[in-house]
Amino acid sequence: MSEEILINVTPRETRVAVVENGMLQEVHIERTSRRGYVGNIYKGRVIRVMPGMQAAFVDVGLERAAFLHASDVLRAAPLDLAGDEPPLPPQPTPPIAELVREGQDVVVQVVKDPIGSKGARLTTQLSIPSRYLVLLPYGRVLGVSARIEDEAERARLKSMLGELIREAPFGYIVRTNAEGQPGEALAEDVAYLGKAWSAIQAAIGTSRVGQCVYEDLSLPLRALRDLMRDEVEKVRVDSRETLERIQQFAHQFMPDLAERIEHYPGERPIFDLYGVEDEIQKAMQKEVPLKSGGYLVVDQTEAMTTIDVNTGAFLGHRNLEDTVYRTNLEAAQAAARQLRLRNLGGIIIIDFIDMTDAEHRRQVLRQLEKSLTRDHSKSTVYEFSPLGLVEMTRKRTTESLERQLCEPCGTCGGRGSVKTSETVCYEIFREITRAVRQFDAEKLLVLASPKVVAKILEEESAAVAELEEFIGKTIRFQPDEQYAQEQYDVVLL
Template identity: 40%
Template sequence: MSTELLINATPYEIRIALVEHGNLVEFYLEQPREKGLVGNIYRGKVVRVLSGMQAAFVDIGLERTGFLYVDDVHITTDDFEKRLAKSDRPEDCGGGCCGNETPDSLCRRTPGLNIGDLLSEGQDILVQICKEPLGTKGARLTCNITLPCRNLVFMPMTDHIGISRKIEDENVRKQLRQDIETLRPAGTGFIVRTVAENATNEDLEADMEFLLHTWGEIQDIAVKAPVPSLVYEDLDITLRVVRDIFSPEVERVVVDDLKTFNRVQHFVETFAPKLQGRVHLSDSPIPLFDSHGVEMDINRALDKKIWLRCGGYIIIETTEALTVIDVNTGRYVGKSGLEETIFKTNMEAVKEIAYQLRLRNIGGIIIVDFIDMDEEIHRDEVFSAFKEAAKKDKSRINILRVSEFGLVQMTRKRNREDLRHMMCEPCLYCHGDGMLKSGRTICYEIFRKVEREAKKASADNVVLRVHQRVAAMMLKEEASTIDYLQGSTGKQIIIEPVKDVHLEKYEILWGRE
């Protein structure tokens, strides 16, 4: 079956699905009211420098200040030398931003300098968002500006040529490096993207001219822009995904909205004219995602429990600091022995875990708890299979070997919010804890309060307004406790079930008829 890119566009939401062999493998979502920010460039102001964290907070005009780490700060050579000449000591150098200078006057952070040597409060700075704001955290910022195009990524702050690791042919890599070296201006950097493996010299030159022109415009705007303000806005999610994913390996791009189809056609005609014939407008009366079975896959991608074909299952739990994945045999009992049953379950789980990480875009630290394997050869095979299954993932992944306890520690680069954060919000009742007090715990909590307050209350009765489930427990299972309380306090207890109330909420009203 083919690899397809499906674009479902409406005025209120844009959804994009990458489908390989009939399976949803990547999903992108953007709502115009909550548009993504990664790639945007801002002129901001340093509002706080934290030497203890080797970082600074920068006001870029968003709700929360952005976070800039010391290794992501650049300073200009000229400004650094001027400050050094004034102080004769590197420790006193305040540094300047790379933002409004010409590319050939820029340098990487000088080793050994602290954040206070490079930035000062109130300083103007040109920064780019490299990670979306997540939860209560502001956006992650960098001075290391990058501008992506179809075949190239331009790095105006870096004198470097990089080639995508997925281009494996050494002759092709060597030729691409020579082409870029010939074309690029001195002191600038470029990364050749995977899609450029079959690009011509003319394709590379066209991309380079476009990127250099864009950077020149950004510099001109930055000089005049107020602080804080947006200087450059990256492409919207539709064109960004087409730019990054639409390659010769993708057989079709199907769009269900005429306006979006025309925009995609124009973009592909400009940057990838050879692929223009693969862009199609859907004319089916059946919704695009329904006709390809994607709608059901999206809903399943939010489930915590995922069943494996063998009968085992995995559980995915996300915390503030990391994601934990637990593997279980479930209904699978195997045939030849326990060790073989465990090994086969773990091997099947490996493929599913790699798939789910990519689909859900889970990033950061990830701990996988495989079922304990006694034989070292089995642990090695599971590790090798995991690394192989993760090769299809575009995000940078680092996987450590399986420990004796069956644990695998790994990291996956996170550039945007995962599917769970995009489509869900914390429970209004438990606020994300995932647990509520039991009905019995609430009953006893109320009983203790009644006993304490009865000594001070002059009323002859008390009304307990509680959730229906708690009321049922009080009237049936705890009826003897109610009789005991009425006898010990001398008060009549009236239980009033309330339909629309939180399970843990209740009222104790004294002296009500």
């Protein structure tokens, strides 16, 4: 598996692309005017407690009050060096009113950015990541990432970390990147995290409510920390200034991989190198073509994302069941890629083409799960439902690619459709009748889009004549390019 990370830097925007075998898989965008908040730690103040929601709203200095659920409020657990979880069974979550009170100052961390009309989601269970570890300053658990599946390696890492933190009153999680790393690498991270936590504690003591006391790394450094692994052959950066910062970070935390970071000096933009710009534009479209001639239709809504699979022009060579099976196998791979590329999260419903063979359904499900294994976001896939749908969830912490780059259409208001010119014609006729009943006027002027006016004068001229006779007044229609199809004004003269 050939993998490269491309970093494109401009004065107001930084973009990171993950390319596998020449094909774009992920895009991460950070704009200076709208940096994400996930990972930031704030000194906040509880402004409202909502017992019915088991939650509180906290002022952390952002545009909207942030949301803190009772389940995200810290409760102490004993340190467990033998297993991955605290030995005691989970206890029922106490009422939110017993955990926080209005006016109370709290130190919180953002776990989910503001999305749509929702404020950021918070936790008091702080975590500070490094290259190989995550420090849980208030936690008492010693865990290993579930993505490290080899039991011997899990035991080795846990044993090494246990020796390093024997006297430390903190919890730690070993990240996936730590697989195969020596004890010295973990020791460096333990030292770094200890210094970082000391600096955060000092900042908490001197900061005011609404101030950020710890800010996560910038996008290029986060990309190196979270995405850099042995399979990555090259990291190419088109900015010398950013390159220097990245190399300095790499020499400190990942010296073995530092030599793979290089400057891209080419005149051709770095994202044009692998067609990344074109792929980003395609990710804004609803339809995703498949090589076989079939296609996916991706619909993102507030509640969920749906992916519909269609055979399109693919007719196959054997029979209908074989055609459907092969299309669904290709669609499973494509759907997994689109989830990563578009950063789609929450509830996802995939409507594969109906298959009668149970083994075919099992193979398609296995292909979907296999294609999701390289995804950094945690996902859970369920069996086919009685209606032939696959339900799954994918962890969402930031806005999708579409919502980062796009805004609702000014014409349709995000509905995805506009009223027909015929519908608008009849609305205008009703508005004229309503207006003459309320106000006195000798004439009426209707301003509307050229398409609607043409429809009225060409196809509805008889209806206009009947309306003029009914109201006893003259109506004049004037097209205006500034009017969208659904817009119009009835002016009394």
